[in-house]
Amino acid sequence: MARLEEFIEGLILKDEESFEQIYNETKHSVYALIVSIVKNKADAEDIMQDTYIKMIASIHMYQPKYPFKNWILTIAKNLAIDFLRKKQFTTIIGLEDFEYIVPSKDISPQLALEINEQLNKMTDIERQIFLLHVVDDLKHKEIAAILNKPLGTILWHYQKALKKVK
Amino acid sequence: MNKKQRINEIKNAFVQSTPDVIERIDLSHIQNLGPTIDPNLFLSTKPFPLRISYKRLAFLFSMAIILVIGTIYIGSMLPKTEAPMDNEFSYSEVSSSEATPLSHAIIGGTVILQQFLVELGVDPIGFVPNQPNLWQIESRLDRFYQYVPILHQMLSPQTTSSITLVESDRSDYQQKMIVPVQQMSGTEQNMIVYLNVTNNQIKEIDGLVVIEEHMFYFDASYLETSKVTYRFYQSNELQDKRIELTQDKATNSITYHVKKVDGSTIINDSIIEKTEDQVKLLLIKNSQIDVSFDVTWVDQLEATYEISTISMTFPNSTDFPVVGDYKFESSLLGEVGTIRVYVDLDQMSLTDKIHINVTRPIYGSRTYVFNIED
Numbered sequence: 183m184a185r186l187e188e189f190i191e192g193l194i195l196k197d198e199e200s201f202e203q204i205y206n207e208t209k210h211s212v213y214a215l216i217v218s219i220v221k222n223k224a225d226a227e228d229i230m231q232d233t234y235i236k237m238i239a240s241i242h243m244y245q246p247k248y249p250f251k252n253w254i255l256t257i258a259k260n261l262a263i264d265f266l267r268k269k270q271f272t273t274i275i276g277l278e279d280f281e282y283i284v285p286s287k288d289i290s291p292q293l294a295l296e297i298n299e300q301l302n303k304m305t306d307i308e309r310q311i312f313l314l315h316v317v318d319d320l321k322h323k324e325i326a327a328i329l330n331k332p333l334g335t336i337l338w339h340y341q342k343a344l345k346k347v348k
Numbered sequence: 349m350n351k352k353q354r355i356n357e358i359k360n361a362f363v364q365s366t367p368d369v370i371e372r373i374d375l376s377h378i379q380n381l382g383p384t385i386d387p388n389l390f391l392s393t394k395p396f397p398l399r400i401s402y403k404r405l406a407f408l409f410s411m412a413i414i415l416v417i418g419t420i421y422i423g424s425m426l427p428k429t430e431a432p433m434d435n436e437f438s439y440s441e442v443s444s445s446e447a448t449p450l451s452h453a454i455i456g457g458t459v460i461l462q463q464f465l466v467e468l469g470v471d472p473i474g475f476v477p478n479q480p481n482l483w484q485i486e487s488r489l490d491r492f493y494q495y496v497p498i499l500h501q502m503l504s505p506q507t508t509s510s511i512t513l514v515e516s517d518r519s520d521y522q523q524k525m526i527v528p529v530q531q532m533s534g535t536e537q538n539m540i541v542y543l544n545v546t547n548n549q550i551k552e553i554d555g556l557v558v559i560e561e562h563m564f565y566f567d568a569s570y571l572e573t574s575k576v577t578y579r580f581y582q583s584n585e586l587q588d589k590r591i592e593l594t595q596d597k598a599t600n601s602i603t604y605h606v607k608k609v610d611g612s613t614i615i616n617d618s619i620i621e622k623t624e625d626q627v628k629l630l631l632i633k634n635s636q637i638d639v640s641f642d643v644t645w646v647d648q649l650e651a652t653y654e655i656s657t658i659s660m661t662f663p664n665s666t667d668f669p670v671v672g673d674y675k676f677e678s679s680l681l682g683e684v685g686t687i688r689v690y691v692d693l694d695q696m697s698l699t700d701k702i703h704i705n706v707t708r709p710i711y712g713s714r715t716y717v718f719n720i721e722d
Contacts, residue, residue: 196375205370213366231369238378240600297358310702316355317362347354 186250211318218309219262221280232259255328308343
């Protein structure tokens with residue numbers, strides 16, 4: 183896998199291919215993190231788009247000393263939290279179960295139901311850590327940096343999340 | 349289906365359901381944000397003006413007032429202008445002037461405040477966790493978290509078949525066990541445990557854990573109805589470290605005892621008790637106090653609260669008590685936390701209050717109480 187940082191110069195020059203590379207390397211973790219926060223596929227899709235737009239608009243301010251993936255995931259996390267905050271004032275968020283996975287031609291309704299059930303058993307933080315680790319193989323240290331939490335906390339929550347996977 | 353297969357299924361499901369938004373993004377229409385904007389702005393998506401909060405300004409303003417009043421007061425009280433600030437924690441050089449002890453105390457309070465901010469890793473503009481302390485405690489607790497469940501499993505009546513008993517190759521231990529350990533990354537490695545069962549009835553053991561290059565001595569006792577105690581020791585030529593965890597089922601509390609010894613000198617000795625709704629520092633001793641820990645629990649609404657790190661270091665302080673509390677409150681702008689610490693210095697009855705506002709993306713409110721007693 184090419185290092186994402188190699189494509190940043192291209193992205194600053196608005197090179198489509200560089201953007202495509204960055205997008206393909208990051209889209210799964212960006213989506214997983216957002217949907218684990220907003221708990222809704224449609225909202226997650228919009229925030230995902232906003233994340234990439236914001237990333238491109240501020241790419242010239244990216245500091246290469248930090249991992250690029252952490253940076254974009256931090257943008258995604260903040261946009262998702264910001265969205266939730268705004269939503270809290272306009273919507274009563276219930277305690278009902280949320281749908282993280284919807285059935286499709288590749289995902290049977292039964293499988294989607296089982297996955298959603300298990301993810302709903304996790305707390306927000308457990309779900310975020312679990313999905314970042316599982317979907318994109320992010321290391322726990324990286325997750326700690328992205329979520330701005332101590333490594334010990336991340337490991338602890340990951341353990342708890344694992345116990346809820348059946 | 350085993351857990352690994354289920355995790356793979358979840359991964360595949362997420363990979364397959366990731367929407368493609370690339371078609372909706374037109375690079376040529378995206379304007380760069382101005383170069384004058386601080387990149388740290390993107391750590392928070394709040395509009396910039398909100399980041400200059402009145403609370404922060406009020407905090408800075410109150411700090412300035414404290415310093416000015418302190419300076420004026422000292423100037424009026426002291427017979428000489430010589431400021432005893434060489435050592436902010438030393439009160440041994442008591443002057444003959446009656447006013448002096450009070451002046452010392454006020455200087456001490458202001459300096460302690462500044463010192464406390466530095467030690468907490470707090471700059472006046474924002475809250476920055478004290479990274480070195482954080483990593484120190486984390487490295488201890490990371491290992492600790494790995495071992496405790498394994499030992500618990502070994503001591504519990506339902507011992508799993510994955511533990512292999514082999515002949516001990518050390519004369520000082522009767523038993524040798526090979527315990528497969530699944531690392532957080534998913535990779536497996538073997539942990540070797542040497543054991544002596546000292547009391548089979550109440551399951552008392554002592555032993556040695558070897559994992560990679562790390563060696564931990566430990567002893568443990570397990571009483572199903574009352575207390576479970578684990579003690580871990582790590583020794584090398586420079587220092588002894590000891591971490592002890594006691595889970596008291598009767599009071600539903602967990603006590604952590606961290607002790608670091610250099611030769612015969614105790615460098616750090618602290619006891620932290622955690623119950624369902626509060627955390628207490630029961631004991632902190634000796635010249636260097638260095639405690640940091642994190643606490644997390646889940647409330648009825650499944651929101652997670654957390655104190656990421658509170659760390660206190662008071663060099664050269666030996667025997668003054670510190671009592672404080674830490675409180676979170678919700679507000680429309682997010683969560684605001686306050687740390688208040690009262691410092692009593694010897695017989696001077698000085699009470700100092702330190703207010704630190706912490707804005708963090710956490711929901712709800714909770715009160716922590718810290719008692720640090722000699």
